Amino acid sequence: MIKLQDITKVYQTGSQRLEALRSISLSIRKGEFISIMGPSGSGKSTLMNILGCLDTPTSGEYVLDDDKVAGLTFDELAAVRNRKIGFVFQNFNLLPYATAWENIELPMLFNGKSGKKRKARTTELLKAVGLYDWRGHRPSELSGGQQQRIALARALANDPPILLADEPTGNLDSKSGEEIMAILTGLWKSGRTIIMVTHNDGIAARCERIIRIFDGRVLS
Amino acid sequence: MNLTLPRFFWSEYRKRRKKTSLITFALFWGTLSTLLLMAFGRGLTIQFGKAFNGLGDTLIMVYGGQTSLEFEGLPKGRQISLYPEDISYLRERIPEILRIVPESYGYLQVSANGKEINRTVHGTTAEFAFLRAQIPQPGGRFLNADDEAGGRKVAFIGWTVANDLFGRADPVGKSIIINRVPFTVIGVLQKKMQDSMYNGPDAEQIYIPFHAYSQIDSRRRLNQIHIQPLEASHSKLIESRIRTLMGRKTRFNPEDRYALFFWNTIENNNTVSAIFTGIEIFLGIMGALTLIIGAVGVTNLMYAVVKERTKEIGIKLAIGARRRTIVGQFFLETLFLFAKGTFWGFITAFNIVSLVRLIPLDYGSFNTGAYLLRPQFSLSIFFIYLAIVGVLVFLSGLFPALKASQANPIESLRYE
Numbered sequence: 001m002i003k004l005q006d007i008t009k010v011y012q013t014g015s016q017r018l019e020a021l022r023s024i025s026l027s028i029r030k031g032e033f034i035s036i037m038g039p040s041g042s043g044k045s046t047l048m049n050i051l052g053c054l055d056t057p058t059s060g061e062y063v064l065d066d067d068k069v070a071g072l073t074f075d076e077l078a079a080v081r082n083r084k085i086g087f088v089f090q091n092f093n094l095l096p097y098a099t100a101w102e103n104i105e106l107p108m109l110f111n112g113k114s115g116k117k118r119k120a121r122t123t124e125l126l127k128a129v130g131l132y133d134w135r136g137h138r139p140s141e142l143s144g145g146q147q148q149r150i151a152l153a154r155a156l157a158n159d160p161p162i163l164l165a166d167e168p169t170g171n172l173d174s175k176s177g178e179e180i181m182a183i184l185t186g187l188w189k190s191g192r193t194i195i196m197v198t199h200n201d202g203i204a205a206r207c208e209r210i211i212r213i214f215d216g217r218v219l220s
Numbered sequence: 221m222n223l224t225l226p227r228f229f230w231s232e233y234r235k236r237r238k239k240t241s242l243i244t245f246a247l248f249w250g251t252l253s254t255l256l257l258m259a260f261g262r263g264l265t266i267q268f269g270k271a272f273n274g275l276g277d278t279l280i281m282v283y284g285g286q287t288s289l290e291f292e293g294l295p296k297g298r299q300i301s302l303y304p305e306d307i308s309y310l311r312e313r314i315p316e317i318l319r320i321v322p323e324s325y326g327y328l329q330v331s332a333n334g335k336e337i338n339r340t341v342h343g344t345t346a347e348f349a350f351l352r353a354q355i356p357q358p359g360g361r362f363l364n365a366d367d368e369a370g371g372r373k374v375a376f377i378g379w380t381v382a383n384d385l386f387g388r389a390d391p392v393g394k395s396i397i398i399n400r401v402p403f404t405v406i407g408v409l410q411k412k413m414q415d416s417m418y419n420g421p422d423a424e425q426i427y428i429p430f431h432a433y434s435q436i437d438s439r440r441r442l443n444q445i446h447i448q449p450l451e452a453s454h455s456k457l458i459e460s461r462i463r464t465l466m467g468r469k470t471r472f473n474p475e476d477r478y479a480l481f482f483w484n485t486i487e488n489n490n491t492v493s494a495i496f497t498g499i500e501i502f503l504g505i506m507g508a509l510t511l512i513i514g515a516v517g518v519t520n521l522m523y524a525v526v527k528e529r530t531k532e533i534g535i536k537l538a539i540g541a542r543r544r545t546i547v548g549q550f551f552l553e554t555l556f557l558f559a560k561g562t563f564w565g566f567i568t569a570f571n572i573v574s575l576v577r578l579i580p581l582d583y584g585s586f587n588t589g590a591y592l593l594r595p596q597f598s599l600s601i602f603f604i605y606l607a608i609v610g611v612l613v614f615l616s617g618l619f620p621a622l623k624a625s626q627a628n629p630i631e632s633l634r635y636e
Contacts, residue, residue, distance in 0.1 A: 054538060054629045074626075075542045082540020093535045093633060097235040102228070107539045109228055154539065 001161070001193055002028040002051065007060035009046050009216075020046040021057070022216040028195065030161070033188040035204040036197045038213035044197050045166065047213060051195060052085050052164045053077045065161075082111050086155030090167035092147040094139040100126065100150045101135040107157040125153035129183065145176025152183055163187060165196040169203060181206065229549045233556055240557055243521045247561025247613070248568070250514030254507055254605055255569035255597070261503030263595035265496050267413060271591070272492050274414025274422070276352045280447040280455055281483040282462060288478040292471060300470055300479045301441040304430075309469065310445070314461045316454040319347045321446040322430055325419065326437050330426060332385040332396040339381055340419045341398055341426045343433020351446045353412060354422070360392045360407025367406075367429045374432075375403040378423040379583075382408045396426075399436045403428060411583045413590050416485070418444075423583065455486040507601075515609055519616035522557075526550060526620040533625060534632025546625040547618065554617035558610060566602060573597045 009021040020043045028034055038044040049055035050062065053069060056077075062069040065084065072080065081087075094103045104125055108118045126132040129149040131142075139147050148168060155163055165184065169177030181203060188194045196207065204210050212219040233240075284301040287294075304322055311320050325342040348354060349362040354376065356362050362376050375396060382391045382405075391405040414421050434440075447462075449455050459482050460474075467474040533546055573595045581590045 049630050052538075054633075075544075078537065078540050078542050081538065087538050089633075093531075093538070095232075095532055095535060097232055102231070106228070106536070109225055110536075110540045110542070110545060115224060158540070 001030040003063040005061040007057045010058045019216050024218050031191050033194045033208045035207040036211045037204055042213045043216040044213045048166055048197050053080050084160050086160040086163045088151050088155050088165040088168045090170040092151045099136050104154045104157055129153045144172050148180050162193045229552050233553050243557055244561045246518045248565040251562045251565025252569050254510050258507050258601045259573045259595040259597050266596055267591045267594050271413035271415040274412050275416040278448055278452050279351050279485040282445040283481040285478050285481050287472045287476050289473045289476045291473040302445055313465055316450050316458050317447055318450045319448040321345050321348045322442045324443050328399045330398050335385050337384050339426050343430040345430050351448050355410045356407035357410045363429050368431055371431055373403045374406045376407045376427040378409045378425045380423040401436055452486045455484055515612040519612055522616040530632050534629050537629035543625045550621035558613050
């Protein structure tokens with residue numbers, strides 16, 4: 001499903017050159033539950049961003065679902081993100097002015113789904129994460145765990161085959177973290193590919209495979 | 221067209237209204253102050269023009285004088301007077317003259333309705349109305365040729381004379397006694413602004429046919445002659461032709477500056493026009509500066525508000541928004557803000573101008589209110605203002621949004 005070949009990412013700031021990723025090659029099969037681990041500055045977030053089509057590699061080849069991602073335009077990448085990838089961020093990244101309902105509905109608005117379909121899907125997702133009764137609340141009126149559940153529901157709005165989670169439990173208490181992990185595990189079991197960045201060995205241990213990164217290279 | 225996104229943007233805009241209220245207010249205030257400044261400036265210029273033309277706009281007045289040069293054996297210091305026959309003498313010899321009118325006047329006793337006043341009474345002809353902006357109030361008229369030919373004893377009076385003698389009653393058709401001779405009032409002067417005058421404002425004058433006047437004042441000589449040239453550009457030529465012709469007739473040196481006096485409103489008009497142009501330029505600069513200050517304020521606010529939303533742009537990009545969706549949203553929001561601020565600014569300015577214009581004017585000479593209370597609203601100025609501020613506001617609203625939409629979504633997501 002995902003294939004990276006000799007991916008490098010170089011950041012050039014003035015005369016300074018920083019190699020965030022050095023010739024990374026890896027492949028991820030459909031339905032895998034993978035955790036990416038590594039110390040700060042190891043390049044795991046950069047790898048996650050490239051996997052999520054939020055960033056493009058300096059060189060190398062990235063094939064997603066048999067499509068080469070490298071040559072896509074900004075808007076084509078946006079379309080790929082919208083249809084194929086769901087994001088869950090450590091700090092939730094919900095729109096502060098929108099309600100829980102609107103936050104979940106937004107990715108569907110961006111791909112032109114009809115009002116009827118949007119309504120049905122939003123209702124389904126809110127019920128799935130147990131927050132239907134909170135649909136009219138803004139993020140500031142929700143707890144961290146509730147916000148992350150809304151973020152998860154938003155990530156699933158367009159039913160993407162891949163879910164990318166960047167430290168999804170990093171800002172949560174253990175109980176809320178456990179709830180999120182339970183949802184993620186459930187999603188994996190239903191056939192979704194899940195790639196998660198984490199610092200937590202215990203959480204990583206629950207994944208099928210751990211990819212360790214150090215200094216821009218894959219160790220294992 | 222799928223209207224769901226714009227609808228969503230509208231709902232986001234409504235939720236953020238409080239945050240943008242300062243921009244809306246800045247736009248409102250900028251529009252209001254610029255439009256008011258320009259409206260009052262324009263009104264002032266127009267009222268100045270009206271006041272200046274209150275005497276007459278293309279008018280040359282000729283007065284007799286005293287010679288200052290010896291001429292053909294005649295000593296200097298001779299009195300030069302104008303007489304009724306000079307009218308036809310000059311008209312026949314100067315084709316550049318469109319209208320020429322005699323005027324004689326004296327300070328006489330006038331009574332009516334049991335009241336007695338002293339006013340300047342003028343003897344003149346019908347054409348005087350065209351030269352000296354004598355417009356009658358509805359229901360009355362100025363002197364005409366038949367009054368002159370028929371030797372009628374009729375009078376056209378200024379509005380303060382009417383008020384002094386008849387109060388609020390309509391004086392038309394009523395009788396007034398001038399120097400013990402009864403005259404019938406045929407019209408009252410319509411109120412006008414007038415900042416140039418002789419013997420006081422026209423509001424206080426009484427005009428009767430020239431022939432009738434000569435029956436109550438035995439002096440033959442005229443006080444002055446009024447001339448309207450065919451074209452304003454002829455005025456200097458007419459002056460010099462009159463000096464030559466009158467010099468030949470009454471024997472004075474045409475170069476003698478003191479033998480005749482001229483009050484040339486056309487020449488004065490040129491000077492005054494230059495002053496008005498100066499005022500307009502000054503107000504234009506003031507308006508432009510106000511506009512720039514306002515636009516800089518709005519631009520700053522706009523930039524800050526959009527910058528603050530960089531992260532939001534990042535989130536939207538991450539979940540699949542296209543660039544044009546992001547830019548479109550900011551374009552629409554800027555449009556809402558701009559339309560709201562300028563619309564209310566326009567409505568408020570328009571209403572203030574309309575209300576001020578309802579305040580009745582005091583036509584007394586040199587009354588400040590008469591100059592200030594007739595602001596003139598200009599749609600063209602509003603459109604110029606809209607164009608300039610519109611460009612600045614849209615640039616300041618769209619530029620950061622465009623930049624953020626083109627940046628890597630990661631950068632926008634990291635923005636705090």
